[in-house]
Amino acid sequence: MIPELGHFTLILALAMAIIQTIFPLAGAANGNQAWMALARPVARLQFLFISIAFGVLIYSFLSNDFSVAYVAQNSNSLLPAIYRLSAVWGAHEGSLLLWALILSLWTTAVTFYSKRLPVFFLARVIAVMGSVSVGFLLFMLLTSNPFERLLPIPADGSDLNPLLQDPGLIIHPPMLYMGYVGFSVAFGFAIAALLGGNLDSSWARWSRPWTLLAWMFLTIGIALGSWWAYYELGWGGWWFWDPVENASFMPWLIGTALIHSFAATEKRDVFKNWTILLAICAFALSLLGTFLVRSGVLTSVHAFATDPERGIFILILLGFFVGGSLLLYALRAPSTIKGGQFKLFSRETLLLFNSILFLVAMLTVLLGTLYPLIAEALGMGKLSVGAPYFNAVFIPVMAPVALLIGIGAIVKWKQDDYKRVARQLRFLLLASVVIGVVLSVTFFDNHLVRTCAGIVAALWVTFTSIAALLARLKHRQNKLIALQTIPRGFYGMTIAHIGFAVTIIGITITSQHSVDLHERMAPGDKVEFADYQFSLEELRPTTGPNFKATEAVVKVEKNGVYVTDLHSQKRIYTVRNMPMTEAGIDSSLMRDIYISLGEPLDGEAWSIRLYHKPFVRWIWLGAIFMALGGLLAATDRRYRLKVEKNNAALVEETAASLKP
Amino acid sequence: MTPRKKRIAIVCSILAGMAIAAALILTAFEKNLLYFYSPTQIVNGEAPTTRSFRIGGLVMNDSVKRNKDTLDVSFVLTDTINQIEVVYNGILPDLFREGQGIVANGKLQENKIFKADEVLAKHDENYMPPEVAQALEEAGADIPHQQYSTAQ
Amino acid sequence: MLRYLLPLGLFFCLVIIFIYGLQHDPRQIPSPFIDKPAPAFKLSTLHAANIDVQLDDLKGKVSLLNVWASWCVACRTEHPLLVAMAKDNPVNLYGLNYKDTREDAIDWLKQLGNPYIESAFDQTGKTGIDYGVYGVPETFVIDKEGIIRYKHIGPLNKQDIDNIILPMINQLASPTS
Numbered sequence: 001m002i003p004e005l006g007h008f009t010l011i012l013a014l015a016m017a018i019i020q021t022i023f024p025l026a027g028a029a030n031g032n033q034a035w036m037a038l039a040r041p042v043a044r045l046q047f048l049f050i051s052i053a054f055g056v057l058i059y060s061f062l063s064n065d066f067s068v069a070y071v072a073q074n075s076n077s078l079l080p081a082i083y084r085l086s087a088v089w090g091a092h093e094g095s096l097l098l099w100a101l102i103l104s105l106w107t108t109a110v111t112f113y114s115k116r117l118p119v120f121f122l123a124r125v126i127a128v129m130g131s132v133s134v135g136f137l138l139f140m141l142l143t144s145n146p147f148e149r150l151l152p153i154p155a156d157g158s159d160l161n162p163l164l165q166d167p168g169l170i171i172h173p174p175m176l177y178m179g180y181v182g183f184s185v186a187f188g189f190a191i192a193a194l195l196g197g198n199l200d201s202s203w204a205r206w207s208r209p210w211t212l213l214a215w216m217f218l219t220i221g222i223a224l225g226s227w228w229a230y231y232e233l234g235w236g237g238w239w240f241w242d243p244v245e246n247a248s249f250m251p252w253l254i255g256t257a258l259i260h261s262f263a264a265t266e267k268r269d270v271f272k273n274w275t276i277l278l279a280i281c282a283f284a285l286s287l288l289g290t291f292l293v294r295s296g297v298l299t300s301v302h303a304f305a306t307d308p309e310r311g312i313f314i315l316i317l318l319g320f321f322v323g324g325s326l327l328l329y330a331l332r333a334p335s336t337i338k339g340g341q342f343k344l345f346s347r348e349t350l351l352l353f354n355s356i357l358f359l360v361a362m363l364t365v366l367l368g369t370l371y372p373l374i375a376e377a378l379g380m381g382k383l384s385v386g387a388p389y390f391n392a393v394f395i396p397v398m399a400p401v402a403l404l405i406g407i408g409a410i411v412k413w414k415q416d417d418y419k420r421v422a423r424q425l426r427f428l429l430l431a432s433v434v435i436g437v438v439l440s441v442t443f444f445d446n447h448l449v450r451t452c453a454g455i456v457a458a459l460w461v462t463f464t465s466i467a468a469l470l471a472r473l474k475h476r477q478n479k480l481i482a483l484q485t486i487p488r489g490f491y492g493m494t495i496a497h498i499g500f501a502v503t504i505i506g507i508t509i510t511s512q513h514s515v516d517l518h519e520r521m522a523p524g525d526k527v528e529f530a531d532y533q534f535s536l537e538e539l540r541p542t543t544g545p546n547f548k549a550t551e552a553v554v555k556v557e558k559n560g561v562y563v564t565d566l567h568s569q570k571r572i573y574t575v576r577n578m579p580m581t582e583a584g585i586d587s588s589l590m591r592d593i594y595i596s597l598g599e600p601l602d603g604e605a606w607s608i609r610l611y612h613k614p615f616v617r618w619i620w621l622g623a624i625f626m627a628l629g630g631l632l633a634a635t636d637r638r639y640r641l642k643v644e645k646n647n648a649a650l651v652e653e654t655a656a657s658l659k660p
Numbered sequence: 661m662t663p664r665k666k667r668i669a670i671v672c673s674i675l676a677g678m679a680i681a682a683a684l685i686l687t688a689f690e691k692n693l694l695y696f697y698s699p700t701q702i703v704n705g706e707a708p709t710t711r712s713f714r715i716g717g718l719v720m721n722d723s724v725k726r727n728k729d730t731l732d733v734s735f736v737l738t739d740t741i742n743q744i745e746v747v748y749n750g751i752l753p754d755l756f757r758e759g760q761g762i763v764a765n766g767k768l769q770e771n772k773i774f775k776a777d778e779v780l781a782k783h784d785e786n787y788m789p790p791e792v793a794q795a796l797e798e799a800g801a802d803i804p805h806q807q808y809s810t811a812q
Numbered sequence: 813m814l815r816y817l818l819p820l821g822l823f824f825c826l827v828i829i830f831i832y833g834l835q836h837d838p839r840q841i842p843s844p845f846i847d848k849p850a851p852a853f854k855l856s857t858l859h860a861a862n863i864d865v866q867l868d869d870l871k872g873k874v875s876l877l878n879v880w881a882s883w884c885v886a887c888r889t890e891h892p893l894l895v896a897m898a899k900d901n902p903v904n905l906y907g908l909n910y911k912d913t914r915e916d917a918i919d920w921l922k923q924l925g926n927p928y929i930e931s932a933f934d935q936t937g938k939t940g941i942d943y944g945v946y947g948v949p950e951t952f953v954i955d956k957e958g959i960i961r962y963k964h965i966g967p968l969n970k971q972d973i974d975n976i977i978l979p980m981i982n983q984l985a986s987p988t989s
Contacts, residue, residue: 069889072888150888150889152888152892152924154888158883234754280819291830315827315831318827318830319827322823323820323823323824323827326819326820326823327820329820330816330817330819334816343666344666344670349670353677356674356677357677360677360678360681363681364684364685370826371689373829373830374829377832383693383696383714384694384696384714385689385692385693386692386694386765388688389688389689389691389692389693392684392687392688392691393688396680396684397681518731518749518751519731520729520730520731576883578754578755579754579755580754581754598731598751599751601726601728602726602728607731607751609751718941721936721938759936759937759938759941
């Protein structure tokens, strides 16, 4: 009976979501306080019900209840408990449930942390988020019920896809979804503002911390996904421009544009059209990502289970929410949005360029992802767009971003004197170029131009970020106190920008200077590679809870000095009879050594891949910095204080805007 | 600068940026699109010999041959009508097996042998790449039956 | 006003592409097998390695050929419907046991019931390849002359059986057709 409880609470949650959509919205339209007051408790109840359903699914997995079809398809009695937990979101039905859970979690968070929002506004935000929840709960209950029973009950389940049996995959999807779904808050705020007609800088101030948080989670989620692919797929790549990766990367690009555009809207009351469109776009891309991954319109190495009928349902959801909100925008924006003033050479302009560049970057990714579909529609035959396209287009679009970050940190709001800025930046530019060239020439002897460009860009971003921080201290007596009075948001920005520089370094050096070797090795064989000596010590059979494996032990030495032993396994997961490679990696800040077993050859020998990947860790280190920056900015004190201060005025404003 | 001029300046620079992006995209597309051809299309001479493309099909049973000393490997891909021999140097993916549908990227050589730079098999045991499925279905009209040798 | 509608317009272009994409899903391509002679096969039966079953055994009556395997979870949901269908209707139902082991497959039938007149044992998946099988289960309707008349990919449900499969068998079996 336990799974039926989960099914039942899902239906209750749907009922709550419907109430949460209709009553606050109607209440806000006709000024009914009681109806609007329903928003908070009902949203929390919805969260409670979905949590129960989620708990039930976890219980079904942990207790090996194979009468539940979803459990039978994605678990096995031999599967270790921790992977039974992550199997909950290992496939379609469960990941949808996770989606719904996280949506209601964000909604509930809004009910707790927006106590000082105007009543009308909050009611609309919660209602909009409720409507999204209605869509997804309906989707789940009608097409993908995770609690469906399977009769007769199978003796055992067909196991979780071995690729997903990995620690990285336990937290990667929840993080990714926290990010994806988190953009629904910005979406809710945008729609509520369009509905209420109060599109002003306070709207931007309310939305901004939520968007920063969502962006932070998405950054972590994408970095985890990249890290997982790096060590789990066994061929040392960290980004494949695969449709599924692109589906999470596009919302990130627009999210990045959005948090920058919010800064201008909040501080200077400009670009409101632009910001609101970006907010809609970020959420639309989250839905689009779900659509692309779940519908099977695109083929991807990650597409584990897809179904066109479900695709139609998500497409309808996408059409309703995005089409509806863009229509609302077209109807309301002309009368409600009035822009502020700024001069051509100002931080506003640079931020606008920044978000345009990110938009263009997103569009190039979108085009590359959808092009096979478009080409087929136009009868151009079957084709695919590979990584070279993305690299060729994406890098030139992102290069000006690095340049703009540097200038943007120094230029003042509203208006600045380009001579002053040029004076200040001249020296930094010279320093970046000189140091960058010297470093590249000293440490590398090939691919110098690209390496140099990457290092110069990273140095430029770092130097200018630090210079902007120092400029804030310039005229202060006590530097320590001054450091403390600088808002957290500023520190957040600085750290995130430096993180961007760190990632640039990682990507540049890894992609230009990684070397690899495919080698045939038998026990006792030795090979010299990338200044290291690798010797295959032994090959031994081994077993795990649900797999059998051959393990290679490779001793690594440098100039005769022992470095480490690397262990790589070739596993056969017994239930699905599916082979998997477990790479052996020795990582450090400056380089990774990476080996993976290929296939058995004649006699004792195996083919083995060896990689030397300098600075690969910096890619993810930079992402951690960026996420940390986002967190700092999101928790800036002014978001809490100003809301309080302006509350009275805002309530009046909102009330005024409601009069016909 | 008047607001009007400022607006024009911004719009112009946006348009210029878009134009550059469009130019980049078009040139990148031209160079980097990978078209897909089935073994039958290749045998009929529809595939180019000057540029890389993708080929997909089933790995014929008993066709995988490895060089004893190097990592050179050759195998035959089929869409059940025609076959193309593929050569590759390197390590094949985990899910590469005889009878399995795979996709390879590379170039067709003069001698009608396909030299693969990359061999891909999907990460799901029962998954068949849709290109392969379609090639098989298109070929499926008339299947000469004896072409397979049964590996037992 | 027009420029405010621009984003909506762009979005709808995108939606049109998606609708197209969904209709042309790789799994939904009409099978070129339809109305073509079924590929011949000769395999040993599941229960006895020394007895053969071949395409000719299916001819003369309208037959169903159901591709199944004991490792396939979707087959498990489909199977009771096949058992019920075979019990209530005189259908000529054959199985093609795909990439399986004899032991597992026989156990499976013992546990869930055996609706098949005979199951061909296609351990290598060779016959499956000839039939263009790329997802299990799949079901083929083959007429008296051995022509494939219909192909269903994925598990059959009750509606599929009542509204498509059985009417089709009746129609093909009637002498007028």
